[in-house]
Amino acid sequence: MPLSPVINASELLTLTTDEFVLIDASAGSKARYDESHLSGALYIDLNTDLANINDFAIGGRHPLPPIEQFAETLGKFGIDEQSHVIIYDDKNGSNAAARFWWMLKAVGHEKAQVLNGGFEAAIKVGFPINSLKPEVAAKNPYPVISWQLPLAYIDEVELASKTDNQTIVDVRDADRFDGLTEPIDLIAGHIPGAINIPFTGNLDENGLFLSPSILKEKYSKALADAKPENVIVHCGSGVTACHMLLAMAYADLEIPKLYVGSWSEWSRNNKDMVLAK
DSSP, X not given: OOOOSEEOHHHHHTSOGGGOEEEEOOTTOHHHHHHOEETTXXXXXXXXXXXXXXXXXTTOSSXXXXXXXXXXXXXXXTOOTTOOEEEEOSSTTTTHHHHHHHHHHHTTOSOEEEETTHHHHHHHTTOOEEOOOOOOOOOOOOXXXXXXXXXXXXXXXXXXXXXXXXXXXXXXXXXXHTTSOOSSSSSOOBOTTOEEOOGGGGBOTTSOBOOHHHHHHHHHHHTTTOOGGGEEEEOSSXXXXXXXXXXXXXXXXXXXXXXXXXXXXXXXTTOOOBOOO
């Protein structure tokens, strides 16, 4: 039976520490990690380990790193093809945990899971915490030569915005999609033709994923059963979009295309956009 992409905190408690590599992917929270984190966790940095930040107009705020660089990063963290990697963050898995999960799946890694409910869920079930930084037995670069999950680039998204051949999904909150607010990027609005499915709707009132059956019904209906190759998912910078991809995988649906550049790239390229009224 395939490994679920989501693991509950109670399941994590049953594993012994030598059975998995635990990763804290809380974006911008290195200081919090240094103070306190789940016992045995290694810290991975969204900006330096999971992205290759340069010109926001080319690839957005969190473009993917070169595949060779990511292969070296995985080796640095002691991750090889047999590793069972469990990832958490402090945003219910909706931030860099989902991004790292997608990147692992995109290099063909089989055993990758995101902790349901993240850091807080683990604390509630009594998973130990400390401030110790584990030693890492570095390994050779991960054997991969290309990203193996589907990606969309700005030219394809532009074409999709002018036709009815593909569905563009924006997972940002409704106010950002509607152009009522924009706390990060230069311009408020959304890509023409996009539909809004906020990623926060994947979670219940306790910050846990809805059941796979509910998520499957939700996305099958919202996407009108469109083929995965005809669905492009984006957010602000290609990070929280991965939460939708994770939710779909959890629901046993095929993972659609990720537009990594997202709104941060689109809005800096004089592309058409729907602005705030």
